[in-house]
Amino acid sequence: MGLFDFLKSKKKEETNNIEIKSDSIECDGIEITLHSEQTQQNEISLNLVGEDNTTAINQAVHKAIDKQDVELYSATGGKLYQEQPDLEQPKPLTEQEAITIQQALSKVIELSTPKTENIEQQSEQQEMTEQTEQIEQIEQAEQTEQQQNTEENKQSKKGFFAKLKEGLDKTRKNIMGGVDNVLGAFTKIDEDLFEELEEALIMADLGVETTMNIIENLRKRVKKEHIVDPQAIRGMLIEEITAILEEDAQEEKELPSPTVMLVIGVNGVGKTTTIGKLAYNFKEQGKSVLLGAADTFRAAAIEQLEVWGQRADIDVIKHQQNSDPAAVVFDAVNAAKNRKADLLICDTAGRLHNKKNLMEELKKIAKVIDREYPEAHKEVYIVLDATTGQNAMQQAKVFQEAADITGIILTKLDGTAKGGIVIAIKSELKLPVKYIGVGEGIKDLQKFDAKQFAKALFGE
DSSP: EEEEEEEEEOOOOOOEEEOSSSSSSEHHHHHHEOTTTTTSSSEEEEESSOOOOHHHHHHHHHHHHHSOOEEOOOOOOEEEEEOOOOOOOOOOHHHHHHHHHHHHHHHHHHHHHHHHHHHHHHHHHHHHHHHHHHHHHHHHHHHHHHHHHHHHHHHHHHHHHHHHHTHHHHHHHHHHHHHHHHHTTTOOOOOOHHHHHHHHHHHTTTOHHHHHHHHHHHHHHHHHHHHOOHHHHHHHHHHHHHHHTTTTOOOOOOOSSSSSEEOOOOSSSOOOHHHHHHHHHHHHTTTEEEEEEOOOOOOOOOHHHHHHHHHOOEEEEOOOOOHHHHHHHHHHHHHHHHHTOOOEEEEEEEOOOOHHHHHHHHHHHHHHHHHTHHHHHHHEEEEGGGGGGGHHHHHHHHHHHHSSOEEEEEEOOOOOOOTTTHHIIIIIIIOOOOEEEESSTTEEEEEOOOOHHHEEEEEO
């Protein structure tokens, strides 16, 4: 048995013939030396005389193998070649052995199949568990966000209610102060009491018609309930006013898409500012909003609307000053259609309710909207200044003849003693108050809540 114990290179020499010596074989530059006398086992040295040619090495090795059985190892110990004994042909299987092997194979397959199924089931179960955990995490995150938003909304509503209550302080004193003075001056309920109470309510801007209805209801209740204490009328009066405010009060529905909103009103009521605040509120609700600058007469009206648009990141459709307002509305409506905007809010020039030509212009604008965008939902909001009291009521009545008003926005309720106009508007005009403003901040315009307003008005 021989061992390959080292490999070494010699200088390159070309050798094409095979030369067999007593202790070595050389073939095409490959020399194999046998050292059988030096060790107990045959050792073979491989010397590369010529090129490092694999074919030549194989030929030389096989020549050496022809002389004796050898195992070839590299100097590092890895086996390079081992003489294999002749393979014996396997004996043919008997019939019984073949059956036994077949049964064994079937058993192995039978045993392995459930394991594979179990692995698949476990994999599916693990995947479902991971998906469930992910869903639970998402739901938890959404629930947390919803709770935070709810809490923020509560804080926002609470802050607005406090501001509303503070803003209505003068109105509350104006209404209830006069009422308390009247009731405190009487020891019994008679017609004189009702007459003075009527005067106090009219002075508090509840309006003649509204006041007369309230007094008549009080007379009936006093008689029916056998009330004798004048102070009891105070609570009854609050109930009557609250009933007027809450009459037909419904939760404000979300505006459908698309909607075109026309905002009208006299000069100085804060239409453009109100539009900016409205646009901001709707944008915060996730609606796509577009503004139309159809107030082309007032100096800087277009620029003012653009400032509000920039604050809320909302585009403004405009023309040059003194352009035809109906033309501006035409372009704004078509822009809203092309952009598929949820809401288009159009500003209009302030106009006195006694100027017939300007009121006719509103009708022209309304016709343009109906003609160009018949599928859009329409809203016409009139902005009224609460500080003008009964004059605001007269404005609304005249504007109602020129435009199909769908809602009222009452501004400047903070700090005025004439907030009783809200009661008169609700009672006489039968128009819903959509929004009220109690400050100059962008969030100080909020949806009108009849119950909240009644509570704030009477200091509850």
